[in-house]
Structure formats: C-alpha cells, structure tokens
Amino acid sequence: MPPPLGFIYGMIIGWRTDLIELVFNPSTAARILSIPLGVHGGPDEFHWPSTTNCHYTCKEGYKDMRNLLSMAEALSSTAVTLEAKFWNFLWSSRALPRCKETCWRAIQGYLPLKERLFSRRVDVDPGCPFCATERENEDHLFIHCPAAKHVWFASQLVVRVASFSTFRELWLAVLELHDEEVLALVQSTVYAIWEARNHTIFQQRQFTMDNVLGRVRCLTEEVRVRDQMRAPSVALPATWKTPTSGTIKFNFDAYYHVNGSTGLGMVARNCNGEVMAAACSYPHSALSPLLAEAMSLRWTMQLAIDLGFRRICLETDCLQLFNCLKAKENERSYLSSIIRECCTL
Incomplete structure (x- = not known):
C-alpha cells in the first residue's frame, strides 16, 4: 500500500516533497509546496490565490492576465529581461518621485500613448504630437522623434539616442553605467518630454527645446532644494515593553x-x-x-x-x-x- 500524500511532522502536516518533485516540473512543484497544510485537514476547496479573502474581483483577474502575458513575453526570444537590481536602481534614484514613476510606467508600457489608445478603439489620432510622421509609442516619443533627439543631444547628457533602437535599450545602457547623477538626469529628461507632450496635446502649447531643457533644470533644482531642506533622519530608540508578571x-x-x-x-x-x-x-x-x-x-x-x-x-x-x-x-x-x-x- 503506497504511503499517504501527507506525513506528520510534530503537529504540522507536510507535503511528500520527494513525490511532488518527481511528478511535477520544478516551478509547479515549488508552487504546490508553498501551499500550507493544516493540522485538522478538511475537504478540498477551490481558492482564488490573488486575494487574502479568496473573493474574485475583476481587478485581480485583470492583474493575473497581465502577469501571464508578461511571463509569455519574457519567455520569447526577443523579450528584454529586466532583473530586480534594475528596478532597485531606478527607484533608489535622487530624482523626484513623479519623474521615477513616469519612467517606470514608460518602461512597463503603462503610459496612455496614442498608439496604445488607438489599438484599444479610442477615437484618437495615433500620430506623434511633435512631428506627426509616425505613430506615438514609447520608442518614438522618447527616442526616434526629432524633437526628442534634439533634447537629448542638447542636454547635459549629450546623448545621441539614434544609437538605441528601443526605449528599453536606453535604460539598459543607463543601468550598466550605474551612475546615480546620470540616472536622475535621464529620469528628469523623460518626465520633461512627457510633460511637454501633454502640454502640446491638451493646452496647445508649442514645443520648444529651450522650454524642455529649462524644465529639466527646474526639476534638478527641486531635487537640490529638497535634499537641503530634508532633516537628517534620527533612528528612534528600540523599545520593548515588558509583559505582566508570570507572562x-x-x-x-x-x-x-x-x-x-x-x-x-x-x-x-x-x-x-x-x-x-x-x-x-x-x-x-x-x-x-x-x-x-x-x-x-x-x-x-x-x-x-x-x-x-x-x-x-x-x-x-x-x-x-x-x-x-x-x-x-x-x-x-x-x-x-x-x-x-x-x-x-
């Protein structure tokens, strides 16, 4: 008679690790072994793992679908894999939070750009608001558009972005430099271009390179003033309250x-x-x-x-x-x- 699937270790029921790893592939086995087993057992149940209360919501279903699509893209040969150290470096920048968030959304493909809205049947012109020659996406708006090229080259970075084919390639190059000052300038420049794009569309302002570069300088000055005004953090003394007598x-x-x-x-x-x-x-x-x-x-x-x-x-x-x-x-x-x-x- 084969041994039962669970075995008793002290008071906790555990999985038959050897059997699970033999039957399933490593990733599936790891997920199964992460499911906690109770002492008292009980009937099998269907659980929705994306929430703590086990209630399905459309929001959580959408997030799961996005994760599945991201995993599929990561497995494709053309996908660019971004490691955890990339995101740690991006969020640890000295740039303003809104600049870091805009860059994160652009890298993840979350910005409401015209090409993305048009593909979702929103009634918009998918053309670039600056040059109107190509569709507006992250690669064009921040890399290939002539207006963006002039901004990058005239900035303190003096970058010829024509050498990068995609927006993500630019960020991988920034990661390899591992220079915090360069990172903050890149994030501020991306935000300034995005802000100028919104002003062009919603406020009919004319795009000028001087205005964008001036905005980058303002963002950099905000960072400097913020760092000067920020009081040095003082660690609070660790406190531990004693229990009552006999406890x-x-x-x-x-x-x-x-x-x-x-x-x-x-x-x-x-x-x-x-x-x-x-x-x-x-x-x-x-x-x-x-x-x-x-x-x-x-x-x-x-x-x-x-x-x-x-x-x-x-x-x-x-x-x-x-x-x-x-x-x-x-x-x-x-x-x-x-x-x-x-x-x-």
Whole structure:
C-alpha cells in the first residue's frame, strides 16, 4: 500500500516533497509546496490565490492576465529581461518621485500613448504630437522623434539616442553605467518630454527645446532644494515593553523572499526581559509575505505549547495579520485555514 500524500511532522502536516518533485516540473512543484497544510485537514476547496479573502474581483483577474502575458513575453526570444537590481536602481534614484514613476510606467508600457489608445478603439489620432510622421509609442516619443533627439543631444547628457533602437535599450545602457547623477538626469529628461507632450496635446502649447531643457533644470533644482531642506533622519530608540508578571512574551517574525523561500524566527522573554527561549526555522515556502507571517504565528504558538508555557503574550509587527486575527468571519483561503488553527491552539 503506497504511503499517504501527507506525513506528520510534530503537529504540522507536510507535503511528500520527494513525490511532488518527481511528478511535477520544478516551478509547479515549488508552487504546490508553498501551499500550507493544516493540522485538522478538511475537504478540498477551490481558492482564488490573488486575494487574502479568496473573493474574485475583476481587478485581480485583470492583474493575473497581465502577469501571464508578461511571463509569455519574457519567455520569447526577443523579450528584454529586466532583473530586480534594475528596478532597485531606478527607484533608489535622487530624482523626484513623479519623474521615477513616469519612467517606470514608460518602461512597463503603462503610459496612455496614442498608439496604445488607438489599438484599444479610442477615437484618437495615433500620430506623434511633435512631428506627426509616425505613430506615438514609447520608442518614438522618447527616442526616434526629432524633437526628442534634439533634447537629448542638447542636454547635459549629450546623448545621441539614434544609437538605441528601443526605449528599453536606453535604460539598459543607463543601468550598466550605474551612475546615480546620470540616472536622475535621464529620469528628469523623460518626465520633461512627457510633460511637454501633454502640454502640446491638451493646452496647445508649442514645443520648444529651450522650454524642455529649462524644465529639466527646474526639476534638478527641486531635487537640490529638497535634499537641503530634508532633516537628517534620527533612528528612534528600540523599545520593548515588558509583559505582566508570570507572562512570557513571544516576539515572532518571518523572512520572505520573492522566490517564495521563507524563514521563521521567535524569541520569548519574561517580565524581567530575560530570554526564556529563542528559535528559528528554515527553509519553508509561502505564497505571500502575509502567509509567511501567519505561518510564523502558528509555529510560535506550537513551540510555546511544546515548551510548557501557558500564559503568553504574542507580539507581531504585521498589522494585516493582526486585523485578520480580529476579524470574526472565516474566509475560504489559505490564510484563514492557518488563522483557524491558531485560534484552536
């Protein structure tokens, strides 16, 4: 008789890892192993994994469809893969937030450009508002348009953008330089071009290169003034409140990586601040950071029982988990199954 699919480890049911990895491909196996299994079991259920309350919404369905399309593009031979370090570098820039957001939207293809609107049956002229010779998309507006070429070459960067075939190639070149000052100037220039485009369309202002370059200088000056006025950050002293006499306080937390790998940790102290127990557990798998926090709570409570503590106080830094514990209704989701087990414990 074959062994059951789940096996008991302490009080937690786990997957047959060897069997899952044998039957499924690595990516599917990793997703399956990230599904938490409860102690008390129960009938199989259909869950919508994109929300914590398991309720389907059109917004979440649209986001899932976009993710599937992005994955399909990434698997194609012509797709440009942008690593996490690219986005970290982009968002850590000294440029103004609106400049960084505009660049992010342009790279992701989220700007409401005319060609994109026309393809979605919006009644607009898809031509470029500056030159009217080609359709307006990210590559043309920021790279190939003669007006954009003049701006880039006359700016402090003195860039000949004709050497780049796409907008993303320009950004990959900026990434390779890894120069924060150049990055901030590129982001400010992209925003100034986008702003001039909107003024041309909606306010019928005439495009001039001097106005765009002047706007870039204004944005750069705003950054300088902001940095001067910003007070140096002072780290707040770490505070820890002692529990009442006879109570053991458990502080717990979870580490979550974007690939789903998760680590759990906790420390228990008495009313005098003395450490009564400390532990960590790794590796685990989770589908989301919130689910990892819930797994850490369940693991901490089980340890408290195993250690013989009965009067305890649990402390977390996850407000969303705290609100889930306070909620009276029980949703059918991966998270709620763990919350119910914590209440049972």
